[in-house]
Amino acid sequence: MQATNLLILSPVAERGGAERVMVDTLKYLNRSKFHAKIVFFEQGSLVEEMRSLGYAAEVLDAGRLRDVGIYVRVVGALRGLIRQDAIDVVVSWMPKAHLYGGIAALLEGKKSIWWQHMIPKPHWMDRIASKIPAHGVLCPSRVSKHFQEKLTPKKRVMLNNLGVDLEQFGSKVHSVSDARAKMGLREDAVVFAFVGRLQRWKRPDVVIRAFNEAARGKNAYLLIIGGTLFGLEQEFEQELKQLAEVGDPSKVIFLGHQKDVGAILEAADTVVHASLMEPFGMVIIESMAAQKAVIAVGQGGPVEIITNGDDGFLYDGSQQQLVHLMGRILDGQLPLEEMGRKARLTVEKKFTVTHMAERFESNIRFILN
Structure with missing residues (x-):
């Protein structure tokens, strides 16, 4: 043919x-x-x-x-x-x-x-x-x-x-402890990650505010992986850094654009996604492939990917509920490792x-x- x-x-x-x-x-x-x-x-x-x-x-x-x-x-x-x-x-x-x-x-x-x-x-x-x-x-x-x-x-x-390319995510080339040591993170800390372009519609500001509230006095970090792109909203990154100053700025780490996001994700416990109407959620399936339980808003594309409470979490998009979920994770109330394994299986079967x-x-x- x-x-x-x-x-x-x-x-x-x-x-x-x-x-x-x-x-x-x-x-x-x-x-x-x-x-x-x-x-x-x-x-x-x-x-x-x-x-x-x-x-x-x-x-x-x-x-x-x-x-x-x-x-x-x-x-x-x-x-x-x-x-x-x-x-x-x-x-x-x-x-x-x-x-x-x-x-x-x-x-x-x-x-x-x-x-x-x-x-x-x-x-x-x-x-x-x-x-x-x-x-x-x-x-x-x-x-x-x-x-x-x-x-x-x-x-x-x-x-x-x-x-998602399974060879790039979830390969576990480095241990969690090695990945954290490379970034100067405490091995026993709870590490959240936000991955994506720093644009207002992706709402990294909501993630930072929620983290500032939930992680007050806790052994935790928030990784911001991504930067501005195509010259869009270039001033927003500085606004986000000022917002991080409201809490403990040493706990909110801006990493900029990363070619090997999979290696960075190895240091995280869970990934937070905040877009209100995401058309799909490439970051979501990449994080799931890396065996991370993802917290995402329960509308748009994430609903078609995540089974709430099984291989990830869906929330109503409010800062209040995000604070609640982050708090439960910080208190060790949610089985992140088991959900991460299920998340990987979901990607292998469908995405x-x-x-x-x-x-x-x-x-x-x-x-x-």
């Missing part, structure tokens, strides 16, 4: 959540059945990373959407690539890419599909992307799919759960990169039929 040729379009070339999903999907793609070429709309580290994985990758500078001349040029260049490489399906990673890829595919009479990484909002880009013809829209969760269907009720909106790539392949085959 002849391989299916894909043209993958990404508006950015640095790692964010959606871009990490793209890289992992292509890393585990069945290359005997699918060939892919990747086009980025700007320069960045992902260009060489994709080439190192054996993919052809190039850059088409798309500039700003408001520049009609550049837009027409980019769409024309994409049409040329579709013809040159006998592309079967144009896959646009994120709505912005579909503004170009969807039109190029339509003009060339080819199938197109795009990735909706978020819960769509009534933003002009989501609305326009949803109106451009497409044979499918991939969503990471049922909640994301539900809201996307309100924008594209007649189109094929398909579920494509995310997955690996292999599962994610297989779902992607299945969705591609579906739109071709």
Whole structure:
């Protein structure tokens, strides 16, 4: 059987959540059945990373959407690539890419599909992307799919759960004591972790406030793993550090961006997730793969991942209930190790990169039929 040729379009070339999903999907793609070429709309580290994985990758500078001349040029260049490489399906990673890829595919009479990484909002880009013809829209969760269907009720909106690379998380290369010693943490302390970009919608401020209250006078630390990205809300990190000063600043440790989050997580007892309407929760499944019981808000994507009280905790999103759960953990009332083992099993059964790539392949085959 002849391989299916894909043209993958990404508006950015640095790692964010959606871009990490793209890289992992292509890393585990069945290359005997699918060939892919990747086009980025700007320069960045992902260009060489994709080439190192054996993919052809190039850059088409798309500039700003408001520049009609550049837009027409980019769409024309994409049409040329579709013809040159006998592309079967144009896959646009994120709505912005579909503004170009969807039109190029339509003009060339080819199938197109795009990735909706978020819960769509009534933003002009989501609305326009949803109106451009497409044979499918991939969503990471049922909640994301539900809201996307309100924008594209007649189109094929398909579920494509995310997955984690089990080799990167939960390998236990270092012992807990070694991981803590490396960061100067007491071995007998209770260690919480927040992982994610420092943006207001992810609510790390709520986590810090809850920790300040619950951990007062206790042997505990809070690791803040992540920083600002893409130039968004750069002042927020300083606000968070000032908030940490309200409690014991020596107990709230800002680690910034980390390439090997799995190694850092080995030092933690549990991971706290605070987004009120998370479209999926990549950090959640990564932490679960690392055998950590995750505390997450009981709406959106986390509800589709965590079984409350079994392999993690779901709370109502309030600071008050988060303080209560943290207090129970600090008092040793919850079986974190047992829940962590169950969390790992949940990921192994449902949320690996292999599962994610297989779902992607299945969705591609579906739109071709």
